[in-house]
Amino acid sequence: MEKDVRFKKAEFAAMVGVVGNIVLAVLKWIIGIYANSTALVADAVHSASDVAGSLAVYIGLKAAKAPPDEDHPYGHGKAESIAAIIVAVLLLLVGVEIGRSAIESFFKPIEAPKSIAIVAVIVSIIVKEGMFRYKYRLGKQLNSDALIVNAYEHRSDVYSSIAALIGISAAVIGGKLGIGWLEYADPVTGLLVAIFILSMAWTLGKESIHNTLDHVLHDEDTEEFKTVVRSIPEVKKLDELHAREHGHYVIIDLKISVDPHISVEQGHRIGKCVKKKLMENKNVQNVLVHINPFSEDGSFEDNIDIL
Structure with missing residues (x-):
């Protein structure tokens, strides 16, 4: 609407x-x-x-x-x-x-x-x-x-x-x-x-x-968002997702892991893709994507924020 x-x-x-x-x-x-x-x-x-x-x-x-x-x-x-x-x-x-x-x-x-x-x-x-x-x-x-x-x-x-x-x-x-x-x-x-x-x-x-007081949606209420993120092939792992109720709309903060060997520009493009897909939901007002380099043992700590 x-x-x-x-x-x-x-x-x-x-x-x-x-x-x-x-x-x-x-x-x-x-x-x-x-x-x-x-x-x-x-x-x-x-x-x-x-x-x-x-x-x-x-x-x-x-x-x-x-x-x-x-x-x-x-x-x-x-x-x-x-x-x-x-x-x-x-x-x-x-x-x-x-x-x-x-x-x-x-x-x-x-x-x-x-x-x-x-x-x-x-x-x-x-x-x-x-x-x-x-x-x-x-x-x-x-x-x-x-x-x-x-x-x-x-x-x-x-x-x-x-x-x-x-x-x-x-x-x-x-x-x-x-x-x-x-x-x-x-x-x-x-x-x-x-x-x-x-x-x-x-x-x-x-x-x-x-x-x-920045109430976040419960896990069962964010499953739809998580499914959207995981459907994007370049996303190796969904590390964390919080959806905050902000009045009548929702703001999403999430962390994803991507291939550590791609360029910053490619990582940025993946983050923008995730944001675009999530914002197709009429209740989502904004999305902040946090990029982590993927590793099997989780040893990487460097990260980039995609606004």
Whole structure:
């Protein structure tokens, strides 16, 4: 896929998230206040955090598509992973705030929420599940950590809304039937939503940080690259290969052994051939080939780098 097309699709998805979350956050906040629902207000705050998350993803995508420069010779692909970390931090802060608000509700006079809160939650579940499916599918297609994390942010809103629906429904029933303890289902749900959000923030943040810290692909994921290198007749031996994830693309560092009696120019030509073959893979952004002279006992230590 053309890079410009990739980023346009990803940026459009991020903006869909911004607009959709603004509408949902305002809707749930207004109805939550009117209906006196702690769980729905908590859900509204969660949606508001998604607005900031989608904006962070959009900014990260804009930065990631910048071409390599003198200070960033490997490109700006990690901007997407950094955006994903920002989203995870926002989720963490929101989880703490929702939890605090829910706990405070236990020490105030409780009143059952109005039935209209149920309608707002059902609308939220339908919209957010649709946004999750759209962004997750596109994130996998474009190999974008930021979009995938943002998609799961929408999915977390679905789960929190389902919890809110159960809590609000129980509280409404309790109010209508005069069952006082059921009315506490609303703030209890708000607290459960907070715990869920904190758990998701931890999981997504840990994965994003892992990807940012020069994570290398596991052996089974690099087998395709190794097969390509070994298919080149002039390569006597593949000594080492590391493929680093750099946002949505991969950078490969490898060492190969060639005939020690050929000229530097011939060695250079082999290195360029290896690089060209590997970069036929659409996910590979750059390749650094390290040339070693081949020997059966590995006694040669001189080497040349082919940039």
